Amino acid sequence: MWFYIARRVNLFVFTVAVLYFLVFLMINALPGELATNLSGVQNPDIAQYDEIVAQYQLDKSWFNQYISFIKQRIHGDFGISFGNGQSIFNDMLTLLPATIELCVYAMVIALIFGLPLGILAAVHYNKFGDFFLLGTSLIGYSIPVFWLGVIAIMYFGLDLQWLPVAGRLNLLYQVDPVTGFTLIDIYLSNIEYKQLAYKDAFAHLIMPTLTLAVIPATVVIRITRTTMLEELNANYIKASQARGLHPLTIIFHHALPNAMQPVLAQISLQLSTLLTSAMVTEVIFSWPGIGQWLIQATYQQDFPIISAGILVCAGFVILVTVVSDVLLIATTPQRRSAVNGSN
Amino acid sequence: MARTNSIYQEEVIPTPLRHIWLNFISYPMAMLGLWVFVAFLVITIIAPFAAPYSPELQHPNALLYPPSWHDDGQVSFFLGTDDLGRDILSNLLHGARTTFGSSLIVTIFAAFIGIFLGILSGMSRGLKSSILNHILDATLAIPSLLLAIVLVAISGQTLTNVMIAVGIALVPQFMRATHTAVHHELTREYVVAAKLDGANQFQIFYNVILPNILNALIVQFTLAISIAIIDIATLGFLRIGAPAPTSEWGTMLADGVDLIFIAPWNVTFPGMAIFASVLAVNLIGYGLQRAVKEGFG
């Protein structure tokens, strides 16, 4: 197994290197001065220009430039933004937890709702329940996430006025962003009225998370249903039925753990789609995360932010994919041989 | 199964493709999807002739008319007007060309390129395959929206660039699907048999592998169309898609959000159009999947 992990880490490094190369090409293709686009310093004076050339080795071959580009980024230097001249890395650290929070909660909700419904659909195969769930999941998969968000705002926020429509927390609660995750930060802070702050944060979380969770939930339902169907028809299930085990034991103790693997594998594949949906959701709900920051940067043609955003988002996706791969292999021995054998 | 409409007692076994088609027809939902898809296709083609007004035409005396079935609505503006007096129905029809039509074109191109590259990478082995695989992984990890943003930032905001961006984001998906399918096929015994027979790479591919992966490719194609529609609409919604006078469903939705208090139909209709087209494509995809799976039963 360690061999496999080593291989996976190796592949991770290689994939990230390819990613950096792609981004490096992109930055070279952007309009404007290369030095400006790499470092974020607009109209640099002579001293600054020389410093940038030295940092990114712009006077040497493209391969040197590529290597020093990687080196700068790994050391946390993502340059400064065109708009407000702040360090991009610092901005990212404050914004990334917001997006991660949204994605994680949405994924969890997708699993909580999707798994049971998928099992349900599998158990009721070819009956009304199955068709109903399948139909619902198809509809959910087809709704554009921005339309869903806007309708949710229109209905729950403005018509009924049940839920707030923007932001993470009512700004009058002064919660210091220690970790970046609102609920934890409220716990760690020392404001009065913590109860109300929790309620407020929760209320702000509901609509964006649910909007974001719809598409992953439908995917989870469909995949769970497919894999559960396969499992339920396997011989060992029939054998356990013959042995007289209770249906629930069969579902949870035998079929589900085996059916879970493809589901979890699919989740990491869904991650980049989830990020895209998260970015759109952030824009609609004014959620202060990476997505909204990136979209704003696009309007303002802030190239350092855009390239930093791609690196971070794609890097994040690759990291999660690798980690989930390793976890999967570590927990399910039967996949190892398949992986070791093929490419 | 024996189907025949001649008077002779013959057993005509349908070809696999016809079999899939017959299965497909038997699913009412999938057929519904197909009809809606065809309807959108027709709209895309005849839009300039069918639309009552030019989509950019502003009617200063007809601002924010509600749809015709409301009291204040008018039949001449069937689905109402927006806040510049432009007819919503005409904009929707023309928007079909932009959103629906260009996503079809984009998907076709991406399919050709992606499948071709996927076959190349699937048929290769060893180091070449590994490298291609990792480039694929890296490209797949970049969210399609970001890819589109960068391409638009590099080459400016026009409809062509948006289409290219969405196409480039789709190619890796085709590559991945083709690569997996081809790899799966290569492990089959009949491929080994064909090789033993003396077939070269191309013959193996054309005669043995291609027919078997066709189904998976078709399903992937429909999936890609729905992704393309949503991507183009999302870019339009974020206002980094096709620029101002071009009608596009996502942009119409974004414009409608500003009017959400006084004229919510500006949000409903474009949204329903996007939803209907994506649902139709997904229904077709689902129907195809089922038809393929139950193909030879």
Add this chain to the structure above:
Amino acid sequence: MTHGVTLANITGNPRITMKNWLNFVLKSCFFTGLFILAGCNPNVENSTLTPGIVYCSEGDPTSFNPQLTTNGTTTDASSYQLYNRLVEYDPALGSIVPALAHHWFINDNGKIYTFYLRKNVKFHHNENFTPTRDFNADDVIFSMNRVIDSTHPFHHVSGGSYPFFQSVGFTDIINKIVKVNDYMITIHLTEKDASFMANLAANFAIIQSQEYGQQLIEQQRQSDIDNIPIGTGPFILDSYFPNNHIRYKPNQHYWNGAPTIEQLVFDITPKSTNRIAKLMTGDCDVSALPQSSEIEIIRQNKKLELQIQTGLNVAYLGFNTEKAPFDNPKVRQALAHAINKQAIIEAVYYGSATMADSILSPLSWAYNDDLAPYKYDVDKAKLLLEQAGYSNGFTMSLWAAPVQRIYNPNALKTAELIQGQLALIGIKVNITTLGWNVFIEKLNDYDYDSVLMGWTADNADPDNFFRPLFSCAAVLSGGNRVNWCDDDFDEVLNKAIASTDEKYRLPHYLNAQQSLNELVPLIPIAHALRFQVKRRNIKGMSLNPYGGISFAKAYRKQAKTSKQEAQ
């Protein structure tokens, strides 16, 4: 592959399995939770529990020093909140009233102004700075010399550009400022200027702390003076999270009475729909710049209150008069006939504006009502274009910002309307739009053919509409969007401020408007009504007709209902 043998078949009956039941329980818990939440919505009447006011602002400030800009967003965030001026303009009285100067007089020849300064005014303190003395004359001289004296240590900090002051020629008109004693200064002008007092009362003429400046020089952190500001105003800057929010704490030692609210937060929300939505759900208490389309909704909502003011502002389509074909007045006149202003007022302003024929509003005493307006006449426009030699039309760029301003709630829509209208005379318009702060910056490059902009008066003096927009000095400082420098015109403007007597000044302003009407460097479109929206229980906020917003006297009225006991 048959799926005939399934669990359902084996177990036989379609009873509710435990999984079904678990599902049901989960879903009902979720919905119950939602209902409970909705019922105990903490944002409703939460006066005792979250003391403070949230203001929905339309954008990020470029800095916290209004001297550096004419951008309304920046002045809103800083001018009345963090600072004071020597004098202020009271719209109710229609005259200049004391602020940091409690008394002043002007000598006979109008060239020497003497100010007596207020005592016991304390500056803010923050983590980095604690004042050791009260406000005195040194601070006034520090703040004013920063603008006019290029050898001042802070003159070039944060860009060295003071657009408002440059456009009114502060540097030229002020000869010297003399400190008579700690609480008395005299300002010597080079010639009479009737608008001088009004300019000292403008948003931009703030007083900063000389002691703070001194400390920053020693610490080598000069730019902090504009980013971590110290002033004498009712609020102290607590924190700023770009594109997100600005937090202020009240200044307990404010000389005009400490604010009653415990904190002030600016929630930066660029989209108007979001601002109104936040207002309705209670996330914001006051909101800037509602869109005209939302006015009706606001009127109908019982919890909200709409304040309206006739506007001393103008929205215009300005041409880059140095760029062909817009250097030809005939072309500009042709376009003036091709713009349908009424359509714009209805579609963009929803009727809440008056059509503009001059940059001055009819409310101003210097308004010229004899001007020959440019009627909407497509044929005349085409004729004029032909005469100018452009019978085939041409392509032009039109820059519009994607944010609401007081003078124009939707510049993009206006641009689209104009695009459609000019297409009728064969002109193709390409609309360019950028984020607001980037937009303002890029305007200074004068790359555009035309731009949709506007101007809100800073005071009642008509000069405020002319010199900042049309003087040669304003081309350098960046307020002159039409790139127009005409020495004769400047001469007329200068003559107009040479006296404080309205009777003497009026003919010059009539003359100026006449020239502008003939040469059309810009097409005035509309004078917009000013709106401010707030929740009904927020009091103490009056609407300043000259822009700027102040929370110094704002407070939240407690709702004494049984709801408080229930919570």
